[in-house]
Amino acid sequence: MNKLLCALPAGGRALSQAKGRVQWCIPANQNVSHQGATRASNRTYFTATRWGEAQQGGQSGGMAIAGHRTFSSASGGQAGKGAQHPNIGTFSSDMQFVGKFKEPFVTYRVLDDFGNIVPGATDPDVDREKAVSMFRMMVRLNVMDSILYEAQRQGRLSFYMTNYGEEAIHMGSAAALTQDDVIFGQYREAGVLLWRGFTIQEVCDQCVANEHSSDKGRMMPVHYGSARLNFQTISSPLGTQLPQAAGAAYSLKMQGKDACVVCYFGDGAASEGDFHGGLNFAATLECPVVFFCRNNGYAISTPISEQYKGDGIAVRGVSYNIETVRCDGNDVWAVYNVMKHARHIAVTKKVPVLVEAMTYRGGHHSTSDDATRYRGREEVSVWANTNNPIARIKMFLERKGWVEEGTEEKLREEAKKEVLEALVAAEAKKKLGLADLFTDVYDSLPPHLREQEEEMRRHLSEFGDDEYPVLKEMR
Numbered sequence: 001m002n003k004l005l006c007a008l009p010a011g012g013r014a015l016s017q018a019k020g021r022v023q024w025c026i027p028a029n030q031n032v033s034h035q036g037a038t039r040a041s042n043r044t045y046f047t048a049t050r051w052g053e054a055q056q057g058g059q060s061g062g063m064a065i066a067g068h069r070t071f072s073s074a075s076g077g078q079a080g081k082g083a084q085h086p087n088i089g090t091f092s093s094d095m096q097f098v099g100k101f102k103e104p105f106v107t108y109r110v111l112d113d114f115g116n117i118v119p120g121a122t123d124p125d126v127d128r129e130k131a132v133s134m135f136r137m138m139v140r141l142n143v144m145d146s147i148l149y150e151a152q153r154q155g156r157l158s159f160y161m162t163n164y165g166e167e168a169i170h171m172g173s174a175a176a177l178t179q180d181d182v183i184f185g186q187y188r189e190a191g192v193l194l195w196r197g198f199t200i201q202e203v204c205d206q207c208v209a210n211e212h213s214s215d216k217g218r219m220m221p222v223h224y225g226s227a228r229l230n231f232q233t234i235s236s237p238l239g240t241q242l243p244q245a246a247g248a249a250y251s252l253k254m255q256g257k258d259a260c261v262v263c264y265f266g267d268g269a270a271s272e273g274d275f276h277g278g279l280n281f282a283a284t285l286e287c288p289v290v291f292f293c294r295n296n297g298y299a300i301s302t303p304i305s306e307q308y309k310g311d312g313i314a315v316r317g318v319s320y321n322i323e324t325v326r327c328d329g330n331d332v333w334a335v336y337n338v339m340k341h342a343r344h345i346a347v348t349k350k351v352p353v354l355v356e357a358m359t360y361r362g363g364h365h366s367t368s369d370d371a372t373r374y375r376g377r378e379e380v381s382v383w384a385n386t387n388n389p390i391a392r393i394k395m396f397l398e399r400k401g402w403v404e405e406g407t408e409e410k411l412r413e414e415a416k417k418e419v420l421e422a423l424v425a426a427e428a429k430k431k432l433g434l435a436d437l438f439t440d441v442y443d444s445l446p447p448h449l450r451e452q453e454e455e456m457r458r459h460l461s462e463f464g465d466d467e468y469p470v471l472k473e474m475r
Contacts, residue, residue: 105314107358108338109328113387115395124333126175128402134175134195134332135397136411138167138390141191143415144200145363148207151423152221152367157207159221163188165330165362168389169294171195172335173262173357176343180259182248183231184241187222188294189264196229200418204426211432211475216440239269242278242291246352249282249289253350260346261289262339268299270313282352283320290342291317291354294329296361301374317354329357330389333396360387430475434460 110121117123126134145162152160163170170191177183183192190203202214206224209217214225215233225233232241232248245263252259269275270293282289293313297304310316317324323345327334335357342353360383364371371380390408397403434456438449445453464471 101311101315105311105326105356107326107328108334109331110333110337111328111331111392111396113392115392115397115399124336126333126336128400130175131393131397132402134171135390135393135403137191137195138171138332138393139408139411140200140415140418141167141170141194142390143412144190144203144419147416147419147423148204149363149367156423156427157221159367160207161187161222161366162363163190165360165383165389166294166296167191168332168335168393169292169329169357169359172332173292173339176336176339177262178259179230180257181230181343182252182259182261183229184245184248184261184263185224185231185234186238186241186265186269186294187234187236188266190222190224192264193224193226193229193231196226196231198224198226198229198231199422201422201425202226204419204422205429208423208426208429209431210426210429212426212429213432216436217432218437239265239272239274239278241265242269242272242274243281244278245289245291246278246282246285246287249287249346249352250285253286253288258347259288260343261287262292262343263289264292264294266299267293267295267297267304267307267313268302270316271299271307275316279317279320279322279352279354283322286351288346288350289352290339290346291322291352292339293354293356294359295356296329296359298361298365298371298375300365300369301371303374312356312358314354314356317356322352322354324354324356326356326358329359330387330392332389332393359389431470431473433475434471 109118110124112118124131141163145164148157148160149162151157166188170189174192174195179196183189183196185192194200194203202212203224205212206214206219207221209219209221211217215223219233220236223234223236225231232244235241241263242265245261249261252261263278265275279291281287282291295304295313299307304312312326314324314326323342325338325342327338329335338355338357342355345351345353362380362384394403394408398405435453437456438445438453442449460468460471
């Protein structure tokens, strides 16, 4: 008789079975009930003699976190006690080629498309003030994107990237963190910064690249950073933040900090080698980091159907033995609950967690992209009108009586005024001086940089006024 010996956190349901191997998902609010079950260290162990006995509950409203190993006892017998590879649990005379899970990874959600709590889910533990603040910030981000995108089209900015359709990911995840947590962003997490205290004026100063810019005008627009808000400066190379986040998390662990690192990235970045290196480092060194994937369907112009053949990004976390969860990225409460739980795991257990939030990029990849060349306008319209994250939280709040009809319109007018004033103020400020091109790398300027500065100034003395009008804007 074949028996399955499974280890899983309290509560769970089997996702798939293949020759005595089971993938388990763990609803956060559910317990295992089995006559052979025993509990130890927050795990429930039991032996199932039939597949039917292994299917323990599990509803769509439960949060699924996978990542714990599953062992099987097959007819081939247990491995011997001699020299043996540590990853061999049992031997079997049955040859198995495993290509994929038999069922898709479970996607956790709290709200349906109309802002109703789905059956089996619970109302999030968030008070009225915080919930309305999250809604206000989502609207604010959306308005800011609209104005700064048009400003780039008018030639007032050199570049911009919008966050349309992903507002719930920003506010839902950021609201579940503390200011001590360290953030590594990619380039579509402006809302996370706004929630942590970055002002609209700071956003505009950075995009215009004036003397008050957080990066002193040395980076492209939307490459934000803030030491006071524990937000590492964004860099253009894709995926570099993943191994960096693992290292920063290891440092927090060594210092005994009650905090974690959160690393945001897109589905496209998960195709980079740094993704695998970062997750493997974090798993083997047991680093308190939450890897947060925004799976928005496109890596610039490449749809996910051409990026990978597997079941999204979540299954890759399980392969690294990382606790993993997938959620509805357009459901602000699902994102909030998942991040809150993921942070708790990372901080208390000092281990990595992978979150995959399923969403949709509602705008062009950037102002350098024309998304109509690779997807239809109807596709974008369907998402905007039927699965809009701002509309979903708005309907939820209106149903609870926490906001009135017309609140969104008032918030949009307030945000529009704030952003336009900040943009005008940013444009009126001076650029940094030429000397700042060479500072902040060495403690004292080395000879080769002094030579470059002298050469630059000779060149500008000859051609500056006519060929470089930007010099008039410098302090």
